[in-house]
Amino acid sequence: MTDFAVATADNALMQKLSGRQLFDKIGRPTRIVAPMVDQSELAWRILSRRYGATLAYTPMLHAKLFATSKKYREDNWSPLDGSDGDRPLVVQFCANDPVHLLAAAKLVEDKCDAVDLNLGCPQGIAKKGHYGSFLMEEWDLIHNLISTLHKNLKVAVTAKIRIFDDREKSLDYAKMVLDAGAQFLTVHGRVREQKGQKTGMADWETIKYLRDELPKETVFFANGNVLYPEDISRCMEHIGADAVMSAEGNLYNPGVFNVDKTEDKDKTFPRVDKIIREYFQIVKECQESKASRTAMKSHFFKILRPFLPQHIDIRSELATMNAKASWEEWEEKIVKPVERVVQDIFEQPDIELKDKIMVGEKQPWGGSYRTVPYWRCQPYFRPVNGVTGDKRVMQDLTDTDMNRKRKADVLLESSDKKKDVKV
Numbered sequence: 001m002t003d004f005a006v007a008t009a010d011n012a013l014m015q016k017l018s019g020r021q022l023f024d025k026i027g028r029p030t031r032i033v034a035p036m037v038d039q040s041e042l043a044w045r046i047l048s049r050r051y052g053a054t055l056a057y058t059p060m061l062h063a064k065l066f067a068t069s070k071k072y073r074e075d076n077w078s079p080l081d082g083s084d085g086d087r088p089l090v091v092q093f094c095a096n097d098p099v100h101l102l103a104a105a106k107l108v109e110d111k112c113d114a115v116d117l118n119l120g121c122p123q124g125i126a127k128k129g130h131y132g133s134f135l136m137e138e139w140d141l142i143h144n145l146i147s148t149l150h151k152n153l154k155v156a157v158t159a160k161i162r163i164f165d166d167r168e169k170s171l172d173y174a175k176m177v178l179d180a181g182a183q184f185l186t187v188h189g190r191v192r193e194q195k196g197q198k199t200g201m202a203d204w205e206t207i208k209y210l211r212d213e214l215p216k217e218t219v220f221f222a223n224g225n226v227l228y229p230e231d232i233s234r235c236m237e238h239i240g241a242d243a244v245m246s247a248e249g250n251l252y253n254p255g256v257f258n259v260d261k262t263e264d265k266d267k268t269f270p271r272v273d274k275i276i277r278e279y280f281q282i283v284k285e286c287q288e289s290k291a292s293r294t295a296m297k298s299h300f301f302k303i304l305r306p307f308l309p310q311h312i313d314i315r316s317e318l319a320t321m322n323a324k325a326s327w328e329e330w331e332e333k334i335v336k337p338v339e340r341v342v343q344d345i346f347e348q349p350d351i352e353l354k355d356k357i358m359v360g361e362k363q364p365w366g367g368s369y370r371t372v373p374y375w376r377c378q379p380y381f382r383p384v385n386g387v388t389g390d391k392r393v394m395q396d397l398t399d400t401d402m403n404r405k406r407k408a409d410v411l412l413e414s415s416d417k418k419k420d421v422k423v
């Protein structure tokens, strides 16, 4: 570094808020939209904020491509990203080279509240590209990446890590990340090998151990196992985290963040027709955001996951749609048909009886499964120890007539289930 560069870096450091000051400045958010490739783009963040999210992360962006390719930037970052309606915002990058990381981060530092380093991605593409969780053994490199941003960026640097099998090693790892300058730390309580069919449950006890052992002033976010709004407060209380981050819980049900309105099922398990309409409208309003348009089909599939097996004509139409289809086509082939179907359901005389959320018994993991009618957004359950979530829910129910009917619905749905994108 030249003397001038050192002086500039020192100056940037002196003007920086501490993690705690920054957390206070952005309103002490407690409900966070996780970074999700092709899924936590602008339109989705706007929808999620309306349903209770108080902080959002962008999808992981590839730092080298972002810094060097205009096309990549245009595809992934629009003039609307990070604007007034899209704050507070953390922009996440994956990287293995401090020069590229800093160059990329500089391009967004005026449009976000912090820049995050992805240290959790476990996918083959991350192994090949040498980033995400495949840096977990290279502590010097990680330290260098984080401290370069800490010293040279106007905004804070943060990091999202996975855990190791060994708690003490996880703690040393977290300490190293903080020592390098990370101002918020997100801990996803799974090890690198927990992905795809092997995802299983996140380990809240290890997350809690890290929270307890790290300095009190550390701004600490917990990630993993959130299915319902109640799980957010349960997680915060159990772990003592400042906030809880959700990925899949949020993707399948944006209402998961509505912690203040847990009695209002239209807020916590919104009707799929209403959410589809609202989200579609937001995407149309975000036309400058290519990423929002590209991600739309995948979001439709996730929002409609419980609904589509019951209405396979709409599912077939959705499967044939592509991002280039006109707004009118989306409206006529998907949005309106879903609205018509759900409207018909709500005209049935016994709808009050059918439109019930049922809470199961308390489970060993601390929360309870719910059965939710298929016309409402609801969580996707990952298999745990080879048992699918839907079967776990069914085991948990008592056999009232109502439940028997639901069982039939759920079994029909599971027999028809299709897996879609999982990162």
Ligand SMILES: Cc1cc2nc3c(=O)[nH]c(=O)nc-3n(C[C@H](O)[C@H](O)[C@H](O)COP(=O)(O)O)c2cc1C
Binding pocket: 034, 035, 036, 037, 039, 058, 059, 060, 092, 118, 119, 120, 121, 160, 188, 202, 223, 224, 225, 226, 245, 246, 247, 248, 249, 421, 422, 423
């Ligand atoms: C579709 C999808 C995309 C994801 N993309 C990213 C990403 O870009 N960056 C990242 O750090 N984690 C990513 N993740 C992981 C999540 O942020 C989160 O750590 C993980 O899903 C566990 O949280 P959950 O139990 O709430 O799903 C992704 C997860 C999903 C489901």
